Amino acid sequence: MNVAWCVTGAGHLLKESVETFKRLKEQGVRITTFVSRAAEEVLRMYGLFPQLEKISSGGYLEEVFLESEQGASFPKAGRFLLKKYSAVVVSPATANTVAKIASGIADSLVTNAVSLAMKGDIPVFVVPTDFVFDSDDGTGVLRSKMPYTIDREVCRTHECKRCPPAEVCPKNAISGQIDLLRCDGCALCVPACPYGAIRGGESVEIRVRKVDARNVLTLIEMGIHVLREPGDILEALATLRSRR
Numbered sequence: 253m254n255v256a257w258c259v260t261g262a263g264h265l266l267k268e269s270v271e272t273f274k275r276l277k278e279q280g281v282r283i284t285t286f287v288s289r290a291a292e293e294v295l296r297m298y299g300l301f302p303q304l305e306k307i308s309s310g311g312y313l314e315e316v317f318l319e320s321e322q323g324a325s326f327p328k329a330g331r332f333l334l335k336k337y338s339a340v341v342v343s344p345a346t347a348n349t350v351a352k353i354a355s356g357i358a359d360s361l362v363t364n365a366v367s368l369a370m371k372g373d374i375p376v377f378v379v380p381t382d383f384v385f386d387s388d389d390g391t392g393v394l395r396s397k398m399p400y401t402i403d404r405e406v407c408r409t410h411e412c413k414r415c416p417p418a419e420v421c422p423k424n425a426i427s428g429q430i431d432l433l434r435c436d437g438c439a440l441c442v443p444a445c446p447y448g449a450i451r452g453g454e455s456v457e458i459r460v461r462k463v464d465a466r467n468v469l470t471l472i473e474m475g476i477h478v479l480r481e482p483g484d485i486l487e488a489l490a491t492l493r494s495r496r
């Protein structure tokens with residue numbers, strides 16, 4: 253079975269998505285990974301980018317396609333019309349990508365992949381970040397985890413003569429604050445701070461907007477399979493396989 257995995261720039265459900273696709277790979281599924289520009293950055297911030305190689309190890313139908321290297325017309329998405337994949341999975345799917353799909357927009361690697369998959373009659377599965385499944389209308393509050401940040405209340409930048417986290421950072425990403433566009437989530441800085449000012453994975457509350465919840469409902473109306481969490485992909489694909 254060949255599956256296209258589309259990753260968008262969400263921290264929420266990202267680690268769980270990576271874990272799920274590792275399991276699918278272990279089950280012998282061939283996975284091509286399509287990475288949005290934002291996902292490329294966010295995967296790095298959470299230290300997950302190197303995991304992609306374990307899931308899509310190279311070779312035909314097991315490539316990692318980065319949106320930043322794909323031009324504006326995304327020719328690789330033509331594979332969906334050629335029926336190379338049994339399914340397309342977007343996990344996690346940002347509110348941004350869900351909104352575009354719900355509006356019929358296809359101007360990014362992932363939205364174009366979904367558009368062509370639908371035109372090619374390939375099943376599409378989406379795991380949205382901004383939807384509360386146990387509420388009447390999809391709105392409500394979610395908990396998510398932040399990437400690495402410096403707690404400025406705890407940091408003693410002005411008193412410290414040297415900043416050990418800045419010294420150990422292999423990406424030169426720390427000077428008073430963390431430049432997340434340089435950070436690759438290696439976490440070497442965390443134990444280096446004598447005051448414990450660097451935190452990773454801090455839990456934050458996110459209120460789902462009505463517009464985002466409505467867009468998810470639109471996906472369902474469009475015939476897209478909306479899943480609650482990345483782990484649900486395993487069962488959905490197993491069902492698909494048993495029907496073939």
Ligand SMILES: Cc1cc2nc3c(=O)[nH]c(=O)nc-3n(C[C@H](O)[C@H](O)[C@H](O)COP(=O)(O)O)c2cc1C
Nearest residue numbers: 260261262263264288290291346347348349381399
């Ligand atoms: C650390 C970090 C985490 C993010 N997490 C989410 C998220 O969980 N859900 C979401 O909708 N957007 C999230 N975003 C914002 C998206 O990356 C942003 O909307 C981007 O334009 C999405 O582009 P894409 O849909 O093409 O991947 C996050 C951004 C950052 C920097």
